[in-house]
Every structure is written in structure tokens, then in C-alpha cells.
Amino acid sequence: MLSESSAAVVTATLPAVQAHGEAITGRFYQRMFDAHPELLDVFNRGNQATGQQKAALAAAVVAYAEHLTGDGRVPWGPILDRIAHKHASLGITATQYTIVGRHLLAAVGEVLGDAVTAEVAAAWDEVYWLLACELIAREARLYTLAGVAEDGAVWRDWRVVARTRETADVVSFTLVPADGAPAPAFTPGQYVSVAVDLDGGRGQQIRQYSLSGRPGAPDWRITVKRVRGAGDAPDGMVSTYLHERVAAGDTLRLSPPFGEVSALGDGGPLLLVSAGIGLTPALSALEHLAATEPEREVVLVHADRTPSAHARREELPRLQERLPNLSVRLWYEDATDGELAGLKAEVAEGLVDPARIPLSPGARVHLCGPVPFMSLVRGGLLRRGVPPERIAYEVFGPGMLRD
Ligand SMILES: Cc1cc2nc3c(=O)[nH]c(=O)nc-3n(C[C@H](O)[C@H](O)[C@H](O)COP(=O)(O)OP(=O)(O)OC[C@H]3O[C@@H](n4cnc5c(N)ncnc54)[C@H](O)[C@@H]3O)c2cc1C
Ligand code: HEM
Structure with missing residues (x-):
């Protein structure tokens, strides 16, 4: 006081x-x-x-x-x-x-x-x-x-066991602890910090990446979008480094998983809404539910520029097989460049319309994407009567949404 x-x-x-x-x-x-x-x-x-x-x-x-x-x-x-x-x-x-x-x-x-x-x-x-x-x-x-022995001593070496190109601008890294210990548990929605030493003696930089794989798997996965410069703004430092410099066999310094926002809801109907690279917490949640609660009612809403910019979308048909109550609704600004065999989804063209997002009574919502996108969707869901405490969200940067 x-x-x-x-x-x-x-x-x-x-x-x-x-x-x-x-x-x-x-x-x-x-x-x-x-x-x-x-x-x-x-x-x-x-x-x-x-x-x-x-x-x-x-x-x-x-x-x-x-x-x-x-x-x-x-x-x-x-x-x-x-x-x-x-x-x-x-x-x-x-x-x-x-x-x-x-x-x-x-x-x-x-x-x-x-x-x-x-x-x-x-x-x-x-x-x-x-x-x-x-x-x-x-x-x-x-x-x-988190089992951090000494105040602040969070860094541990992880070995990159695979690097997977997902789209022109997105790469996933599969990682295991370099000392052979098991990968720690985490909750979908949590992230790790990644510390890299930039080229040319520019020092260290740290960024957060949501864990995009299944908790309990022997390895961790992060999925990184390359941030490209535009106008006077330069290319992103760490995402460019990860894309250009890091390959299978390399070592990265990672923190334990942290993050207070769960993408799993509370056991009832779950609505996962993402845009662009904001799909990483939702992918982890879907992998986890497919392994632990396959009957769960889940709606996945995802917005992206085009189908080919939509990272890891080829995983969705397999997830639908494992999650019989998963329905998928996609919004692409330009939907012309390709269908995905085996995916049962409603596809719309243009920007996401919050009034058309399927909403089950009592659903818990998890949002992740650019701030204007999340503000739009959250505002729309609040107007449709979803209580604010049922809407969790993750900002991929500093700060929180403002009402
Ligand atoms: C909790 C959390 C989870 C996240 N999860 C993911 C994830 O799963 N996947 C993912 O890809 N990202 C994720 N992010 C985002 C990620 O942490 C980084 O912010 C992202 O990779 C960009 O980092 P960067 O170093 O490449 O860009 P930065 O170098 O940090 O640049 C960021 C922006 O600032 C602009 N900028 C930099 N300097 C200037 C300047 N001098 N003038 C004008 N503009 C400038 C750049 O052009 C760029 O647009 C997450 C973030 C958080 C907080
Ligand atoms: C009372 C004291 C402090 C307050 C109120 C505070 C507040 C904040 C806030 C609001 C953020 C952004 C969180 C987000 O991502 O939304 C943040 C991030 C951060 N804080 Fe603090 N902080 C404090 C002390 C410290 C100290 C002691 C350090 C250590 C030097 C520190 C280092 C950082 C760093 C490195 C970040 C991330 C920066 C970034 O991503 O741009 N903070 N802090």
C-alpha cells in the first residue's frame, strides 16, 4: 500500500x-x-x-x-x-x-x-x-x-534438428536440448525467448517465439516469419538472422517456456482466431487437443493474405481427421492461388468479418495476430455478447489491447 x-x-x-x-x-x-x-x-x-x-x-x-x-x-x-x-x-x-x-x-x-x-x-x-x-x-x-537455479540464469543451448520451409517468408525450426535432457513441458500459448549474436559485432538481440508444436513431444518447434523492411523501416534483425543464418545442426540459446495466456480455453467449446503468423499458438493447441481431448468442439478461424502465404495449412486436413469436431473457416484477401486437397473448410475472400465468425454458447476465445486485427475481432465478439474475460489474446510485441 x-x-x-x-x-x-x-x-x-x-x-x-x-x-x-x-x-x-x-x-x-x-x-x-x-x-x-x-x-x-x-x-x-x-x-x-x-x-x-x-x-x-x-x-x-x-x-x-x-x-x-x-x-x-x-x-x-x-x-x-x-x-x-x-x-x-x-x-x-x-x-x-x-x-x-x-x-x-x-x-x-x-x-x-x-x-x-x-x-x-x-x-x-x-x-x-x-x-x-x-x-x-x-x-x-x-x-x-521453471527450475531456473540462479536468478535470471535462463539460457540453455538447444540444437536445431530440422529446418522446414513453410512458405516464402516462414520457416519452422525443430529443436532439442543440446545436453540430451528431455524438452520441458509447456502450455499451448506459451513462448520462449531466443537470444542470437548478430553478425558484424552488432551484439546480442532477444525475441520471443510461441511454441508451435505439441507439448510433451520430444522436441520443440518454433515457426518464424521473416520481417521484411518497407520504406525507411529496415529488415527485422532476429527473424532475418534466423532465416539466413540458422540451419540444422546449429545451436540456439533459448529460455524456458513462459507466457500467461493459454490457448486451450477451459474444457468447453473453443474458438481459435488467428491472422498471419499469429497461427502459432493455435497450431500448438490443436496438436495438443488432438492428442488429449479429440472430441473437443473447436472452431479455427484464420485470416491470411493468400492460401500460399498461409503457413502449415497442409497440416489442417490431418488435424481434422484427428479432431472430428474441428471446423475451419478461412478468410483470404486473395483466395485465387490454390485449393488444399482434403481440407473441409469454408473459405471467404476479403478481410475477416467478426459478425460471421461461428460462435458456440459459452465458447472460450483465443486471439492472435496483428493488433488492428485483434481489436476488430475482439470488438465484434464483445458486441455479440461474449464477456471480455472469455477472450484471451496474445500480442506479438510490447503492450496490450486498449478498450
Ligand atoms: C509473446 C510473443 C510471441 C511471438 N511469437 C512469434 C511467432 O510464433 N512467430 C513469429 O514469427 N514471431 C513471433 N513473435 C514476434 C517476434 O518476437 C519478433 O518480434 C519478430 O520476429 C520480429 O523481430 P525482428 O528482430 O526480426 O524485427 P525487429 O528488428 O525487432 O523489427 C521489428 C519492426 O521494427 C521496425 N524497425 C526496426 N528498426 C527501425 C527503425 N530504425 N525505424 C523504423 N522501423 C524500425 C522493423 O522494420 C520491423 O518492422 C512473437 C512476439 C511475442 C512478444
Ligand atoms: C518496475 C519496473 C519495471 C516496469 C514497470 C517494467 C515494465 C515493462 C513493460 C510494460 C514491458 C512490456 C511488456 C510487454 O511485452 O507487454 C517490459 C518489457 C521489458 N522490460 Fe521491463 N519493466 C520494469 C523493470 C525492468 C528491469 C529492471 C529490466 C532490466 C533491465 C527490464 C527490462 C525489460 C526488457 C528487456 C523488456 C522487453 C523489451 C522489449 O521487448 O522491447 N524491465 N517491461
Whole structure:
């Protein structure tokens, strides 16, 4: 709990912090990377360049301050879970919170200037450490559950046993632990962090990839879309590296599985809705259900540019044989380039229409795809009466959907 005196100060200064949130976090990152250049290897440089990470950090700090002062409109628990899982997958340590705290609070002082009296600084220091302690505690628990022996020591070598080209822009990697240990268990929807050393001494970068194979299999699978540059935006660093440099026989550094979003629902009807490379959690869920609950009622809705851009679609007929209550509905922007033998699916042309998504009473929903796609589908399902707590979703980047 925030002390009473600090609560009053935080309430009074929250509008200013909120208004300057991204300026503060922008300044924070500059200061922190100047003092600790080694952290450039931990943070995602793409998200730094696009500003997505500073927006997510500012939004989280403001939402937490609102939560503490009783003005919170957004449920706080899911935000905390999301951050803790992401941090754990990156091997963030308790000691690093001191560095972040020092530079974040100094950045508040720099941006807000004289408005930051000693009293204001002390109140925001209290907010920061309450939040930090909650995160550190959750992360410590996640490390213990994942069998991580030492705080933050998440990295383990995995050997690439197969590399499979799925489409022009998508490749899957099949991986086994390099030390011969069994692959750890995971829940469909969970992801791993992958750390790579970029060419030309550009340092390390870490990205998350959802596990796209069956939990319990002797190997893990990740399915990676190559992010191509457009206009001034460069090619994606890690996806390009994985596509161009990594082959069967190579070794990759992976974290244990983390992620708070399950793609399995609660045992009743399940609606899996994906677009583009967002199909990876759904594929893992379908593989798992085919092995464990083949009678489950499942609707798979997938949207893609064309049938040939739709990765791993040739696996769907076999999954339908194993899941008799699986129905498939596909939306392609351009559906002309080919049918798939053996697939029983309704195929429509154009963008997905949430009003036409089949909806069983009581269905649990899992969404994954670009943010505008998920916002559209979630909004449509909410309007059709699906309660928000029945709709789980995974953003393939920092932050969460906004209502
Ligand atoms: C939980 C989770 C699960 C995920 N699962 C998957 C998955 O299963 N499969 C998958 O393929 N991906 C997945 N992702 C996405 C993945 O982690 C990466 O974000 C993706 O591969 C792109 O990484 P990159 O290094 O190639 O691109 P980055 O280098 O990070 O670039 C990202 C974007 O930023 C732009 N950018 C970079 N620098 C600049 C600049 N200076 N100016 C303007 N724009 C710039 C790039 O052009 C690009 O569009 C997942 C993400 C999360 C968070
Ligand atoms: C109270 C303190 C902190 C808060 C509120 C916070 C908040 C966040 C948020 C909101 C995200 C985005 C989560 C998402 O993917 O949606 C994030 C990611 C991240 N955080 Fe923190 N964080 C804190 C401390 C730290 C510390 C101590 C470190 C270690 C140096 C750290 C490193 C990272 C990294 C590397 C990412 C991923 C960056 C990216 O993908 O762009 N954070 N954090």
C-alpha cells in the first residue's frame, strides 16, 4: 500500500507524469543505455526504434499509480502477469531493478523540472519500488517453477534438428536440448525467448517465439516469419538472422517456456482466431487437443493474405481427421492461388468479418495476430455478447489491447 502522504502527492502529480509519460521513458532509456551499454543486448532495439517499448513502460507505470491511488480503470493483475512473464523469459534480475529505478526517477526529474520537489520524488520512488517488489516476487516464483537455479540464469543451448520451409517468408525450426535432457513441458500459448549474436559485432538481440508444436513431444518447434523492411523501416534483425543464418545442426540459446495466456480455453467449446503468423499458438493447441481431448468442439478461424502465404495449412486436413469436431473457416484477401486437397473448410475472400465468425454458447476465445486485427475481432465478439474475460489474446510485441 502507498503511504497516505505519498498517495496525495501521486494523485496530484499523476496528470503531469501521464502527459509526459513517453518523454520520461524516452529520456530514461537514453540515460540508462549511456550508463549501462551492456543493457542494449537485453532490450529489443526494434521496439526502441519504433517507440513501442517506451509507450508500454509509461502505460504500465501510470496504470500502476492509478491502481494504487484507487483511480484504476484497467484490471491490474493481467498487466503484472504479462510483464513478469516477459521479464522472466529475458532473465531479468532483481539487481537490475535498482538500475532501472535510478534512471527512471532521474528522468522524471529531468522532464518535469522544478515540479519535482523532494516530496514528489519520494512519492514516486515509493510507487516504483512497490511495483518493482511485486514484479521481483512474481519473477522469482516463475524462475522457481521453471527450475531456473540462479536468478535470471535462463539460457540453455538447444540444437536445431530440422529446418522446414513453410512458405516464402516462414520457416519452422525443430529443436532439442543440446545436453540430451528431455524438452520441458509447456502450455499451448506459451513462448520462449531466443537470444542470437548478430553478425558484424552488432551484439546480442532477444525475441520471443510461441511454441508451435505439441507439448510433451520430444522436441520443440518454433515457426518464424521473416520481417521484411518497407520504406525507411529496415529488415527485422532476429527473424532475418534466423532465416539466413540458422540451419540444422546449429545451436540456439533459448529460455524456458513462459507466457500467461493459454490457448486451450477451459474444457468447453473453443474458438481459435488467428491472422498471419499469429497461427502459432493455435497450431500448438490443436496438436495438443488432438492428442488429449479429440472430441473437443473447436472452431479455427484464420485470416491470411493468400492460401500460399498461409503457413502449415497442409497440416489442417490431418488435424481434422484427428479432431472430428474441428471446423475451419478461412478468410483470404486473395483466395485465387490454390485449393488444399482434403481440407473441409469454408473459405471467404476479403478481410475477416467478426459478425460471421461461428460462435458456440459459452465458447472460450483465443486471439492472435496483428493488433488492428485483434481489436476488430475482439470488438465484434464483445458486441455479440461474449464477456471480455472469455477472450484471451496474445500480442506479438510490447503492450496490450486498449478498450
Ligand atoms: C509473446 C510473443 C510471441 C511471438 N511469437 C512469434 C511467432 O510464433 N512467430 C513469429 O514469427 N514471431 C513471433 N513473435 C514476434 C517476434 O518476437 C519478433 O518480434 C519478430 O520476429 C520480429 O523481430 P525482428 O528482430 O526480426 O524485427 P525487429 O528488428 O525487432 O523489427 C521489428 C519492426 O521494427 C521496425 N524497425 C526496426 N528498426 C527501425 C527503425 N530504425 N525505424 C523504423 N522501423 C524500425 C522493423 O522494420 C520491423 O518492422 C512473437 C512476439 C511475442 C512478444
Ligand atoms: C518496475 C519496473 C519495471 C516496469 C514497470 C517494467 C515494465 C515493462 C513493460 C510494460 C514491458 C512490456 C511488456 C510487454 O511485452 O507487454 C517490459 C518489457 C521489458 N522490460 Fe521491463 N519493466 C520494469 C523493470 C525492468 C528491469 C529492471 C529490466 C532490466 C533491465 C527490464 C527490462 C525489460 C526488457 C528487456 C523488456 C522487453 C523489451 C522489449 O521487448 O522491447 N524491465 N517491461
